[in-house]
Amino acid sequence: MKTPLSSIILVLFGSFIGSFGAVFLKLGAEHMKGSLARLLNNYWLATGIVLYLLSSVFYMMGLSQGQLTVLYPMVSLGYIWAIVWARLFFKEPFTAAKIGGLAMIVFGVALINLGNA
C-alpha cells in the first residue's frame, strides 16, 4: 500500500496545528486562576482546545488512508515544532537533554510503528 501525498500533508499540517495547541495551552496555564468561571473564561485555553480538535480532525482524515508506519511518526514531529515555539515564545533554551531525549522519543515512535507493520 502506498501512502498518498495528501495523507502526508494532512498529518504534517495536523502536527503543526497541534503544536500551536500546546503553545496556547501553556499560555492558558499561565493565566489560570482558581474558579471554574475564570477557567471557562480563559480564551487562551479555549484557543488551545480548538487547535487540538482541529489537528485531530486532520489526523483522522490523514490516517484513514496510507501506511501508519509512515504517518504515525510524523505525528510525533509535533514535539519538535513545540520545542522550537517554546524557545521562540517562552525563551525556553534548547538543552542537550531536550534534544537528545526528543530524538530518542521520535526514533522510538518510528520503531514502534515499524513493529506494528
Next chain:
Amino acid sequence: MTTPTVVGAPVESRSEGRAFLLVFSCTLIGALAQILVKQGTAQLGAHVTLGQVFRHPGLFVSFCLGVITNLKLFIGYCMYGVNTFLMALALKGRELSRLYPIIALTYVWVTLLSLVWLPSEHMNFFRSIGIAFIVGGVSVLGMKK
C-alpha cells in the same frame, strides 16, 4: 524516573515532580482515549481524503458531527478534554519543551494495551526497542538539570 516525595525537598523540585506525575497520568488517560477514538472512527467507517473534502465541504461537517453522535468517539474526546485540563495544570510555571514530549509515552501504553487486549498482537523486536527508546527519551527529559 524521578521520585518527587523526598522529605524536606525544596518546593521547586516537589512541584516539578507533581508536574511530571500529571503528564504521566495524561498519557495513561490519553492511551485509553486513543483506543476509544480509533474504535469509534472504525464504526463511522470514515475514509475521507483531502480531495474529497475540497469537492464536498459538507464531508468536513459530517465528520465533526460523528464526534458528537458516536458514543466511543464522544467518551474518547471527553477524556481528551480532561487530559487537556490536567496538562494545563502541569504546564503552569513549568517548561513546555520538557513536559510536552513526554506525551509520547501514550504510544507505549497503546502498544502494551493492545498486546493485552488483542490476542492477535505480539511483542516483537521493533516494538520492544521502540518502547525502550521512548522510555529512555522521557527519562532524559525528566532528569534534573
